[in-house]
Amino acid sequence: MGLQIRLLGQVEVFVNGQDLTPSGTKRRAVLAGLALEANRPVSLSRLAGMVWSDAPPASAMANLRSHVGVLRRTLGARLVARHNAYELQLAAHELDVTEFQRLAGEGRTTLARPDPVSAIGKLASALAHWRGAAGDGLPRGTTLDARWASLDEQRLQVFEELAEARLAAGQHAELLPELRGHLAAHPLRERAWGQLMLTLYRGGDVPAALAVYRNARDTLSEQLGIEPGDELSGLHRAMLDRARDLSYTAPPEPAVTTPAAAADTRPSVGWAVPRELPPDMVTFVARAREATDVVAALRGPAPAAVLVTGAAGSGKTALALRAAHQVAADFPDGQVFVDLGHRIAVAPGEVLARVLRALGVAPSEVPENGDELAGRFRSMVAGRRLLLVVDGITRAAQVRALLPAGPGPALIAVGSRHLGSLDGVRRVALRPLGAARARELLAALAGRRRLTADGAATAELVRLCAGSVLALRIAGTRLARWPAMPVATLVAQLGDDRHRLDLLTDGDLSVRASLDGTISAVRAEDEMAGPLLELLGTHPDAPALVDRAAAQLGVSTQRIRRALDSLVDAHLLYPYGPAGYQVPALVREYLTELAIVPSAPTHAFRDRRIDPVAA
Numbered sequence: 001m002g003l004q005i006r007l008l009g010q011v012e013v014f015v016n017g018q019d020l021t022p023s024g025t026k027r028r029a030v031l032a033g034l035a036l037e038a039n040r041p042v043s044l045s046r047l048a049g050m051v052w053s054d055a056p057p058a059s060a061m062a063n064l065r066s067h068v069g070v071l072r073r074t075l076g077a078r079l080v081a082r083h084n085a086y087e088l089q090l091a092a093h094e095l096d097v098t099e100f101q102r103l104a105g106e107g108r109t110t111l112a113r114p115d116p117v118s119a120i121g122k123l124a125s126a127l128a129h130w131r132g133a134a135g136d137g138l139p140r141g142t143t144l145d146a147r148w149a150s151l152d153e154q155r156l157q158v159f160e161e162l163a164e165a166r167l168a169a170g171q172h173a174e175l176l177p178e179l180r181g182h183l184a185a186h187p188l189r190e191r192a193w194g195q196l197m198l199t200l201y202r203g204g205d206v207p208a209a210l211a212v213y214r215n216a217r218d219t220l221s222e223q224l225g226i227e228p229g230d231e232l233s234g235l236h237r238a239m240l241d242r243a244r245d246l247s248y249t250a251p252p253e254p255a256v257t258t259p260a261a262a263a264d265t266r267p268s269v270g271w272a273v274p275r276e277l278p279p280d281m282v283t284f285v286a287r288a289r290e291a292t293d294v295v296a297a298l299r300g301p302a303p304a305a306v307l308v309t310g311a312a313g314s315g316k317t318a319l320a321l322r323a324a325h326q327v328a329a330d331f332p333d334g335q336v337f338v339d340l341g342h343r344i345a346v347a348p349g350e351v352l353a354r355v356l357r358a359l360g361v362a363p364s365e366v367p368e369n370g371d372e373l374a375g376r377f378r379s380m381v382a383g384r385r386l387l388l389v390v391d392g393i394t395r396a397a398q399v400r401a402l403l404p405a406g407p408g409p410a411l412i413a414v415g416s417r418h419l420g421s422l423d424g425v426r427r428v429a430l431r432p433l434g435a436a437r438a439r440e441l442l443a444a445l446a447g448r449r450r451l452t453a454d455g456a457a458t459a460e461l462v463r464l465c466a467g468s469v470l471a472l473r474i475a476g477t478r479l480a481r482w483p484a485m486p487v488a489t490l491v492a493q494l495g496d497d498r499h500r501l502d503l504l505t506d507g508d509l510s511v512r513a514s515l516d517g518t519i520s521a522v523r524a525e526d527e528m529a530g531p532l533l534e535l536l537g538t539h540p541d542a543p544a545l546v547d548r549a550a551a552q553l554g555v556s557t558q559r560i561r562r563a564l565d566s567l568v569d570a571h572l573l574y575p576y577g578p579a580g581y582q583v584p585a586l587v588r589e590y591l592t593e594l595a596i597v598p599s600a601p602t603h604a605f606r607d608r609r610i611d612p613v614a615a
Helices: 025-036 044-051 060-078 096-112 116-127 145-169 172-185 190-202 206-224 230-240 259-264 288-299 316-330 348-358 370-381 435-446 448-453 455-465 469-481 487-494 497-503 511-525 529-538 545-553 557-569 585-596 602-607
Strands: 003-006 012-015 079-082 085-088 304-310 335-339 387-393 410-415 426-430 574-576 580-582
Touching: 003 096, 012 060, 025 044, 025 060, 025 085, 044 060, 044 085, 060 079, 060 085, 096 116, 096 145, 116 145, 145 172, 145 190, 145 288, 145 316, 172 190, 190 206, 190 230, 206 230, 288 304, 288 316, 288 410, 288 426, 304 316, 316 335, 316 387, 316 410, 316 426, 335 348, 348 370, 435 448, 435 455, 435 469, 448 455, 448 487, 455 469, 455 487, 469 487, 469 511, 487 497, 497 585, 511 529, 511 557, 511 585, 529 545, 529 557, 529 585, 545 557
Parallel strands: 304 410, 304 426, 335 387, 387 410
Antiparallel strands: 003 012, 079 085, 574 580
16 A cells, blocks of 8 residues: 655555545544554543533544544554553554654754755755645644644744755755745744845845845844844954854765775664664553643753652653653654663663763774763764653662753653752652552453442552552552452452552552562662661551651761661652651551561661672
């Protein structure tokens, strides 16, 4: 099937050259949403948000299935049904959005070599895919609005990159009317004002170039109440000084290299664009507000850096990946995913080296010195639309060098700690799920009718899972696997404290293993954490905890408070009351197991250092 789907303008579908665009704006919105998430399942609830601006009607699910049924007549086996979701399978060249982004990335890379003449062809071909505003004619006020706005912004950026290439190639006469038209439609684009000034200056019309600066200054002042930025005002001063470097210089001829030499030169970002994001979850529910916060941070003003933090099993990684997939189209230069596995021993240099290799740097060319590593990374990603997702961090130093230094790249860091020393980072903290959102997650996995049939057992199951997304997901998966098993039966099994963590395991999903990672990292960082955790396992609700622990462990109360603060920071304890602490339910189960394991007498901890590997 020769399939072409076009979203850069009004939605269009061509099959074997024939226009088979579906009728109805909502049906086209369904198609657009599935195409933007091509090759990934899109849940019915997400589709509803893409179609209706207000709360979906009671018939929304039935309407969506009807729309999909009509679309399947056109798309055939490309439109696949999943569990409570649909997936549209497309090759990259079958969607104009991906072709636009591919050509734009190639154009940027070519321009950076520099080879402006070749870049002009790539960037102009990218813009040729546009026929109007992205998603023109579709309902507004839906969750697709941010995607359309992002694509429209990318279009403006590519136009200005094409203008830069034409300036570098000396095409001043051809560029002048296009820049004037661009600024008439988008008068707040400072970069374009500077390009128009430079076009006029190089054409010999210096007074007109200076007049353009005055127009830009007046426009920015009237509409935004701000002065021109450093780059535009610096260009104005350089023109007043008749700076020599403003004159046009023809670019050098592109170097011709032999195949062997080309193989030795590793490309920069955009040559082999990394696409490393793991799959998004189909049954992602109950964290929509937090996902919106992460997306807003990534699309907000630079630096675009966000830290997702929360207790073990709170759904941090799933949330980060959901947000990353939602903004992936905003980062055509690639997405890199690094999992540190909550290992405190991972050095910052190892993280930088891993990212550089993902960006195409040969292992033999990765610098060994930490400063050189950081400098090489910043040089490569400057101005690039690159998304980094680093999971399982335990120390601020592991990601400090990855913080964006300016517009372009973005970072999502995921860890259990708040990492207060990271400056300029938006923090999204995940709290335990409340009862309503916990039931929503269970219903998505096991079915709402089944839960409603035994409301009391469902309420008890929610309580036993203690707001843990991981525990709820495992419980819901168990119920889905055994459709005839009453909810009360699972509740009875989980009611035995001695085996609760054994049951909260399903394949590679395990509440115990999740807690292991966080607790091992805390114990490796603080020698007092292990003994204190064992003490909490024996006496989790002991009065005068600080004084008791200081006496038993033979250290000062200040040292105990510092260790307790570390446990609070890792979400293993919660402050309770004016000076008390509360152990989360599932952490208490883990600590009870820890206390059962024979260990050295408490007094032996006074002079003992914890082996980070053993911990």
